[in-house]
Amino acid sequence: MTHPRRLQTTRAFGWAVLALVLIILAVVAVSLVVGVAGFAPGSANFRLIVEGIRLPRALLALLIGGMLAVSGVYMQTLFQNPLAEPYITGVSAGAGLGAVIALGVLPLAFSHLNLLLPACAFAGGMAVTLLLFLLLRDAASSPLKLLLLGIALGTLAASLMAFILIAFPERMLRGALFWLFGSLAGASWWQVGIGTVVLVAGCAWGLLSFRALDALLLGREDAHNLGVNVPRLSRWLLVVATLLASVSVAFAGIVTFVGLVIPHIVRILFGAGHLKLIILSLLCGMALVGIVDLAARQLMPPGEIPLSIITSLIGAPFFILLLLKVRGGGYV
Amino acid sequence: MPRFNAVKWFALAMLLLATALVCAISTAPANAAAAAGNALTQKQEKVTDSLGETFVPRDFQRMVTLAPNLTETVHFLGEFDRIVGVTSYDNYPPEVTELPEVGGYVNPSVEKIVALKPDLVLAFRGNPLPVINKLKELGITVFVLDNPSSLREILEQIEKVAQLIEAPDSARDKIDALRKGLDLREKAIKALPRRPRVLMLACCLAPPFYAAGRGTFIDDLIRLAGGENTFKGKGFAVASAEDIVVADPQYLLLPAPPGDAKYRQEVLAKLRQYSYLAQTTAVKKGRIILIDEDILTRPGPRIFQALEILARELKGVGV
Known part of the structure; x- marks a missing residue:
């Protein structure tokens, strides 16, 4: 795939960053103003609705988008494969499984321990990533193999999840749909706090090691020859990518395709260099999920539409286009 | 130095975002949950919901019900006029269509519920837990009912709600009548x-x-x-x-x-x-x-x- 060269300049990058930030700020502004409860400053629970519900939700939407997109960037680099993404590689399903185990199997009193959910989601996501990594380490990681292994592990996790839902119907029932299709209905300030820390840490790490990540794109051997400690870098990539994806699943359930679509749009337009890739993917992801959650709240009021339905509507056609364009499994 | 420029642009943008974020967080409401009524009085008999939380019965006046059977329960107890919001699946009693909807029971809107200023939300175990937790965090009283597995359990739930919302004696009489009916049936089917x-x-x-x-x-x-x-x-x-x-x-x-x-x-x-x-x-x-x-x-x-x-x-x- 060729890159439109004129977008690869620093000036274009600058404008893109600025435009995205403005879009994000606009999305947040709109999120604060619109909603089924209307906008009536001065009404009794105006502050509660805007500051207790809309603002944390809008901010969490941005954080989820950023986490998924950056996680997608890292996974694609780690597996040296354009198809890697938290959803496709089964990490999201693993994290969802962890969350459902926390909800369904652990004693009820624990469901009030808000931190336990993200922790279990992280453990589930980590387990799947570790398995993928172990299974792929010896083999020359071909895109097809990764894709199939990811699908296999994802399906395995999803079926275990379904089994738990059936085995503990009295606890889960339809409430668990939340995990399977993604929703920000429970967004709250402590989640925004944790999400901010995780996202900032995840991005900072990538930005500090962008040269090593760029070297990895040349292949493991070449990266090694350039002085990169490839096993160490890979391990970090794994941990950071899983952390980002798992925390997002823990807070918002499984939101599909953001991790795949965003890095690709950015790479096609602005090239594969990690400095720009991470920054722009972060901002694009934020903007996309911000807009998607706005749609989730507003399209069918007062009911809400699960996020993944909307992201997949956008993501699936893009994915199909991508599959048709990637020839021979080469990195885009 | 193209890279330095890129970093500069990014830093500028992040500063903007971070400022917005800090502004947002600093105006966040001080822990709403702590302000929620924890003033448990010892006199009254408390009611326990399916999550194990205890509630002091009260004359709740603005209830939101998150499932049709819960609406019907309150209606059965003769307290329908205390309901201010229902799900979009509600259709009984017929007057229910005049009440504001808060969404389906799988995807209710927190915002819509809060806007109705309820003093009690009646939920059940099929409502999403994150929504229930969020409502509690915002200081709203949420009573979560179980998924009953027998008619006697349904009766117990009706009784629980009656106790919680301090339904009038006429409601207790109706419950007693149902219970007697159940007892009679149990005997009859043995024969x-x-x-x-x-x-x-x-x-x-x-x-x-x-x-x-x-x-x-x-x-x-x-x-x-x-x-x-x-x-x-x-x-x-x-x-x-x-x-x-x-x-x-x-x-x-x-x-x-x-x-x-x-x-x-x-x-x-x-x-x-x-x-x-x-x-x-x-x-x-x-x-x-x-x-x-x-x-x-x-x-x-x-x-x-x-x-x-x-x-x-x-x-x-x-x-």
């Missing part, structure tokens, strides 16, 4: 020489056919009406063709859309398309018991109407 075999299919237009099995309130309903549930699976599960053939139900119990006169014929025609259903005694003899789906499938007070209907239909069966 039955044989019980007609009944299979309840949750939906009946195409396979897989979901049937009500052990541990469902429908299973208990069939038992109390004097029947024997032929489906021995756990919960609502798929009844296989073999299951149906072996059990050979004498009656099929089906939820029906209310007020559809042609439905019986349509259903029979559909069921006859599947040989394993067509050869059951129920379908051969046309013994299809149709009960308004809202009455049959909602674990609320109207389930006792379903019990009367089913008991009447099963009485005097040629067993």
